[in-house]
Amino acid sequence: MSRQIIVASAQMGPIAKTEPRQSCVARMVDMLREAHGRGARLVVFPELALTSFFPRWMIEDKDELEAWYEEDLPSPATQPLFEAAAELAVGFYLGYAERVSEEGRIRHFNTSVLVGPDGKIIGKYRKVHLPGHDAPQPGRTFQHLEKRYFEPGNLGFPVFDGFGGRVGMMICNDRRWPEAYRVMGLQGVDLIALGYNTPVDHTGHTDIDSLTQFHNHLSMQAGAYQNASWVVGTAKCGREEGSMMVGQSVIIAPSGEIVAMASTLEDEVITAKADLDLGTRYRETIFDFARHREPDSYGLIVERKGAGDPI
Template sequence: MARILNVGIAQLGPISRNESRQDVVVRLVALMEDAARMGCDLVVYPEAALTAFFPHWWIDDEDELDSWFERAMPNPAVQPLFDAARRLKVGFHLGYAELAFEDGRKRRFNTAILVGKDGEIIGKYRKIHLPGYTDRRPGDPFQNLEKRYFEVGNLGFPVWHAFGGRVGMMICNDRRWPESYRVMGLQGAELILLGYNTPVHNPAMPETDDLGNFHNQLVMQSGAYQNGTWVVGVARAGVEEGVDQIGQSCVIAPSGEVVVQCTTLGDELQVARCDLDLCNSYKTSIFNFAKHRRPEHYGLIVERTGAGDVLGR
């Protein structure tokens, strides 16, 4: 019997700087309710979905910076989303800014969680490939301060048994790096979930502005195909606090084909019927890693780890 998973991509339009978490959660619940009516098992929300994307501006005050982060998950502002998941029997993926107290100090991460149909957290991922910079750039139309506000994720790229398959997560810029997909592919990932907030304009490389949507889908399609996995990418889209962000949230099959895509730059739900067994033909033929992949002949040192092969000079 085919393993069918109905996945809803819950794209968000802009979130204003003054919009409360409670108001945002109302939007998230509305999308989840629509997804439930359409038979979804899982809803995927964007990166940092609870607030405006604050790394786009400079923040000096420590308390103000901390106010954009979640100290616990769930918390009172977000609890209605967990309650809705339990009531509707729909799981979800949610990105948010996480404030953690670990190793005797305060730490900040760009985080995503996977939540089951029972409203319980299945797994957590912290973004590894942080873009941007740490210094202030007053000449730019907006900032990209993820390297200043977040630490590099310390949880690796795990894969969880969930929703009848093997599910992994990444966040935004992670999707541009083939290692992100490959580490999960080596663990048999069949569904990779990711949210992104990607500006149309790149001040560091303005000559590529017209290629933003192309590059967005290029990396997700290649990652899906080369690892025989479904990839679900969900955007925060539209003009948010003066920053124009791409949309085109989509679901990509293990063949690399886009099977469904959002067509607006606002709150929008699209649904894909994902047959997880479609992964098998790619994983057992073209991309049968055990049979065809030969990292020991790449001219690099191969370190064997529990999460797969790590290559280095």
Template sequence: MSRILTVAAAQLGPIQKAEGRDIVVARMIALMDEAKAKGAELIIYPELALTTFFPRWHHEDRAEADHWFEAAMPNPAVQPLFERAREHGMGMSFGYAELTPEGRHFNTSILVDREGTIVGKYRKIHLPGHVEFDPERAHQHLEKRYFEPGDLGFPVWRLMGGLMGMMICNDRRWPESYRVMGLQGVEMVVLGFNTPSVNSQKPGEGMAQRLFHHRLSVQAGAYQNATWVVAVAKAGDEDGHHCMGGTLIVNPDGEIVAELESEADGVIVHACDLDDTRFGKATIFDFKRHRRIEHYGPITAQVGVIEPE
């Protein structure tokens, strides 16, 4: 049997600080049209797809950053994207900065079905970076200043014939992200990221090593949970701050089956057979037969390292 879902990973090139959402949405629609022409049924865009990566700038009054956030979704700025997706009969996922009615701030992604209805929401849990301005860093990464850790867990949704989950950027480095979804039978994980090409605290760790760690994390998560993973970058030079590419699609054996080489707007499309997840889930990663939770207590009982005496 086969359950083919043809997926487009829609990378965005740089979004400059001065660019409005209308410009960005037009670029996203152009990528959607290209993906549709290549047979895609589901399109995945990056983290914070509607704006530049604003956590690189420090505001003493954090409310000065609120103009980067979306108080409603959809809203008039993104309505054309939802309408085009509905016209094409395509599902989609993209990330944005969410401002809730209660005034809370999250780094958020959504899943949208073929009819343009939001069916799933995820809020980034593993926030990297720091809270206060750090003069020792090569650049600032202030996600902990502008966002709260996500409060929705790692849900999985039934969408387009499969079991779909989401994560965002730094979540991909944490095996717990994949495993919680793996324990719900996830068959495809979609994630967007904006990753600086240089480690702000370790200048010698350049883009080659960061791309290696990116691929390693995604491939391991896919293999160890027998799931497809679609990872999509926002890349290139944003107002002098460079983000790496690395948009790719990984199969349930942990193999990269498609990868985008450029840092510009671009699409890769791949026919993903969701039934390819079944062998791994029934054999080496048959959790019900092989997991030994009586030995996993420290994973949820402690946060930091406790060394033996």
């Protein structure tokens, strides 16, 4: 039985600080319809797709800060997107800021959901690898305060059955950490949906920041190849409230090859036919973990050398 599906990356251009959620959702509905017109069954939107990237600012007023988060999805503002998905029978990935009452307290996460073609939520993921700082840094034009406004995700890296295969999720900085891909690879993931908002000056070191787009693609291509999975990486990009963010949203095959890439820094839909069985072939040959992976040996090396010693 063929497991070929058309997938879409729905890149978003800048979102102004004053742009209401309803406007962002309308933009996404338009792109969902465009993707549907091309035959797409799954559309991947960016990280924090409902608002501007608010961690770039120091926000001290509690009410002002809480206004950036969502308590439940679908909310009144996002309901049209869920309804359009059900109408068109097209699923989607959506990144947003989550506010939730857990363990007797209010908690905040950088979150994404996977929504099925019936408009119902299949699964949720909370960003594990939070970049940036928990306090303002001197000399920075724009702050990066994700560690102040979010907790590290507590759901692990689950994969979910849907769209003819097994689908996992990441958010932005997760893509730089090989263990994020590997945990899902060990669960037989077929496709990883990944949204990002990445400023070009995120480290403050020009020699590193000049390679931001190269590193963006490098990490996703390596993760796709080494874990035999499709990766759909979707940016929120362009000059947003003065901060320049990278674009070049991509669809990457399990071979590590980029098969589609955005060419603008605006709202743009790219699509590709994803043969989920291509990943199966890699898992049965080069990356047959059961046959070729030797996790016990890794422990022996660390034990003999010492955790901090060069291997």
